[in-house]
Amino acid sequence: xxxxxxxxxxxxxxxxxxxxxxxxxxxxxxxxxxxxxxxxxxxxxxxxxxxxxxxxxxxxxxxxxxxxxxxxxxxxxxxxxxxxxxxxxxxxxxxxxxxxxxxxxxxxxxxxxxxxxxxxxxxxxxxxxxxxxxxxxxxxxxxxxxxxxxxxxxxxxxxxxxxxxxxxxxxxxxxxxxxxxxxxxxxxxxxxxxxxxxxxxxxxxxxxxxxxxxxxxxxxxxxxxxxxxxxxxxxxxxxxxxxxxx
Amino acid sequence: xxxxxxxxxxxxxxxxxxxxxxxxxxxxxxxxxxxxxxxxxxxxxxxxxxxxxxxxxxxxxxxxxxxxxxxxxxxxxxxxxxxxxxxxxxxxxxxxxxxxxxxxxxxxxxxxxxxxxxxxxxxxxxxxxxxxxxxxxxxxxxxxxxxxxxxxxxxxxxxxxxxxxxxxxxxxxxxxxxxxxxxxxxxxxxxxxxxxxxxxxxxxxxxxxxxxxxxxxxxxxxxxxxxxxxxxxxxxxxxxxxxxxx
Numbered sequence: 001x002x003x004x005x006x007x008x009x010x011x012x013x014x015x016x017x018x019x020x021x022x023x024x025x026x027x028x029x030x031x032x033x034x035x036x037x038x039x040x041x042x043x044x045x046x047x048x049x050x051x052x053x054x055x056x057x058x059x060x061x062x063x064x065x066x067x068x069x070x071x072x073x074x075x076x077x078x079x080x081x082x083x084x085x086x087x088x089x090x091x092x093x094x095x096x097x098x099x100x101x102x103x104x105x106x107x108x109x110x111x112x113x114x115x116x117x118x119x120x121x122x123x124x125x126x127x128x129x130x131x132x133x134x135x136x137x138x139x140x141x142x143x144x145x146x147x148x149x150x151x152x153x154x155x156x157x158x159x160x161x162x163x164x165x166x167x168x169x170x171x172x173x174x175x176x177x178x179x180x181x182x183x184x185x186x187x188x189x190x191x192x193x194x195x196x197x198x199x200x201x202x203x204x205x206x207x208x209x210x211x212x213x214x215x216x217x218x219x220x221x222x223x224x225x226x227x228x229x230x231x232x233x234x235x236x237x238x239x240x241x242x243x244x245x246x
Numbered sequence: 247x248x249x250x251x252x253x254x255x256x257x258x259x260x261x262x263x264x265x266x267x268x269x270x271x272x273x274x275x276x277x278x279x280x281x282x283x284x285x286x287x288x289x290x291x292x293x294x295x296x297x298x299x300x301x302x303x304x305x306x307x308x309x310x311x312x313x314x315x316x317x318x319x320x321x322x323x324x325x326x327x328x329x330x331x332x333x334x335x336x337x338x339x340x341x342x343x344x345x346x347x348x349x350x351x352x353x354x355x356x357x358x359x360x361x362x363x364x365x366x367x368x369x370x371x372x373x374x375x376x377x378x379x380x381x382x383x384x385x386x387x388x389x390x391x392x393x394x395x396x397x398x399x400x401x402x403x404x405x406x407x408x409x410x411x412x413x414x415x416x417x418x419x420x421x422x423x424x425x426x427x428x429x430x431x432x433x434x435x436x437x438x439x440x441x442x443x444x445x446x447x448x449x450x451x452x453x454x455x456x457x458x459x460x461x462x463x464x465x466x467x468x469x470x471x472x473x474x475x476x477x478x479x480x481x482x483x484x485x486x487x488x489x490x491x492x
Contacts, residue, residue, distance in 0.1 A: 009266050013275035020255050020266075022273045029259035030270025033279055040286040047293035050380045053403035054300035056339045065334035065348065068314070088311035089333045093302045102311065134296045157299035 051134065058132040059085040060125050069102065069112045073124045081121035083113075084128050094131050095153040119149065130158050138165045140174075144181065151185045159187070167193045172201055176210045183221055199229055297380065304378040305331040306371050315348065315358045319370045327367035329359075330374050340377050341399040365395065376404050384411045386420075390427065397431045405433070413439045418447055422456045429467055445475055 008017050012030050025033065059067050067085035091098040101108045108114050116124055123145045126136045130146070134157065138146070143162040150159035167190050170178055175197040182191035198205055202225075205211055215222050254263050258276050271279070305313050313331035337344040347354045354360050362370055369391045372382045376392070380403065384392070389408040396405035413436050416424055421443040428437035444451055448471075451457055461468050 009269035009272075011269075011272040011275050013271045013279065016272065018272035023255035023257075023269065024271040024273040024276025025259045026255075026257040026262065026264035027268045027270040029257050033259065033283070037279070037283060037286065040283065040290065044286065044289055044293065047290065047297060049403060049406075050297050051293060051300060053340065054297060054380050056335060059335075064338050064345070065314075068311075087333065087335045089302060089305075089335065092310050094299065099310070134300050157295060160295075 055134065056090060056132040058129045059087065060128060069108075069114060071114045071116055071124055071128060073119050073121045074115050074117045084121075084124050086128055086131070088112075090131055094157075095155050097153040116149070119145065123149070127158075130161070131155070138162065140166070140169060147187060148185055151187075160189075163187050163189045166190050170194055170197055172197070172205060175201075176205060176208065176214055179225070180214055180218060180221055183224075195225070195228055198225055199232055202229055301380065302336060302378040304375045305333065306374060315354075315360060317360045317362055317370055317374060319365050319367045320361050320363045330367075330370050332374055332377070334358075336377055340403075341401050343399040362395070365391065369395070373404075376407070377401070384408065386412070386415060393433060394431055397433075406435075409433050409435045412436050416440055416443055418443070418451060421447075422451060422454065422460055425471070426460055426464060426467055429470075441471070441474055444471055445478055448475055 008019060009023070010016070011018055011024070012027070024030075057064055063085070065087070067087055069086050069088050069091065070083035071086055072083045073081065088102050092102050093099075098114075100106075101114070103109065116127075119127075123142060126142060127146060127149050130136045136142075136146070138161075143165045147159055147162035147166070150156070150162060166178060166187075170190075170193050175194045178190055179194040179198060181187070182194060211222075254265060255269070256262070257264055257270075258273070270276075303310055309331070311333070313333055315332050315334050315337065316329035317332055318329045319327065334348050338348050339345075344360075346352075347360070349355065362373075365373075369388065372388060373392060373395050376382045382388075382392070384407075389411045393405055393408035393412070396402070396408060412424060412433075416436075416439050421440045424436055424440040425444060427433070428440060457468075
């Protein structure tokens with residue numbers, strides 16, 4: 001082998017030539033990493049098939065077995081929509097609030113009728129669908145409304161599902177509203193993400209109408225924003241000073 | 247940089263030095279692979295939390311909500327054990343056989359009583375537990391008995407779970423028995439694995455008692471073994487001839 005050919009190498013992954021400066025891993029680690037990736041993919045397949053097995057078909061779509069409880073959207077005062085059928089075993093397994101409500105001596109346990117306040121029929125259907133399938137198609141409005149229900153009935157998995165959707169859609173246009181919303185419904189991830197964006201753009205965002213509304217309606221939250229802003233400034237100044245001293 | 251230092255590289259993964267002959271990937275592919283691994287791990291975490299959410303607590307362990315159906319192990323003729331409680335929605339979602347049985351006009355649908363033949367109370371409990379949780383602790387005997395139930399009630403996920411357990415435990419001691427078992431209960435994976443082991447050790451295994459029993463009880467299966475053996479020999483001979491001709 002000539003010295004030139006020794007200096008150039010072939011990447012086992014992309015099959016292209018590279019030189020020593022662009023080296024990534026040794027062969028042993030490459031092979032280990034490939035095996036790990038295969039294992040992880042197998043684990044994903046296993047888990048997906050488990051999820052598929054564990055999903056129940058939502059009683060809204062198919063009436064597989066007679067339901068023993070029904071949910072009524074109380075915002076539908078005209079009674080235009082039918083009640084949403086469900087099974088106690090499903091609601092009680094997913095939510096400690098339903099467990100207490102349906103397992104005890106409460107009215108709902110006897111009658112099998114649960115009234116859900118301030119919710120529309122469509123949101124209620126999505127809520128019940130999630131309880132059976134761990135999935136539902138979100139948009140921004142639905143994510144907010146389902147998060148409120150998830151917080152109320154302590155369905156942590158659904159709350160996290162909505163939080164993640166909302167966090168991925170934070171922008172200057174909704175950061176202030178989301179911050180107030182996250183505060184109200186105890187949503188830590190959304191709170192942190194929206195606060196970070198507000199602090200990054202504080203001079204722009206404080207000019208907006210939604211910010212002025214917040215000063216009007218809930219000044220305590222605005223104080224929190226400023227406290228976080230000052231604390232960040234102090235930390236930044238301390239880091240700069242530390243760097244200068246080094 | 248001296249020419250010597252250019253020839254030696256540091257692996258980004260194990261942090262050790264290696265030379266061009268032991269090169270694995272370029273830096274770009276290494277970084278991509280690391281990102282992929284992170285993504286796969288996040289997907290696994292998501293799926294695990296989904297499985298956790300979708301699991302129902304087995305009615306044998308906790309009586310969360312009143313059951314609407316009960317399973318009776320018919321091998322327990324003395325009635326020593328209680329019937330196993332369950333919910334129609336769960337059994338019907340997991341098994342097309344239970345769906346037909348409980349959704350139609352059959353006796354079981356009306357009475358809510360399902361008699362399961364040739365099964366012990368403990369196996370029945372594991373079966374029901376799997377329907378709620380997608381999990382149960384297996385041993386070799388239990389895996390066989392649950393596979394039979396899974397085949398009978400068409401619970402594919404459980405059948406695969408048992409098959410995988412049994413396949414991982416195939417040895418010379420049980421290959422012939424497993425081959426006959428796999429044939430009877432239509433278990434493709436177990437059939438292939440046990441047949442492969444039998445063909446690898448045919449001269450030893452044909453001396454065993456279980457093989458002689460099979461000749462006695464089900465000679466058709468023994469014919470299948472020999473046919474596979476001959477077909478393998480013909481294929482091997484063909485490959486050897488091909489290699490010689492190259």
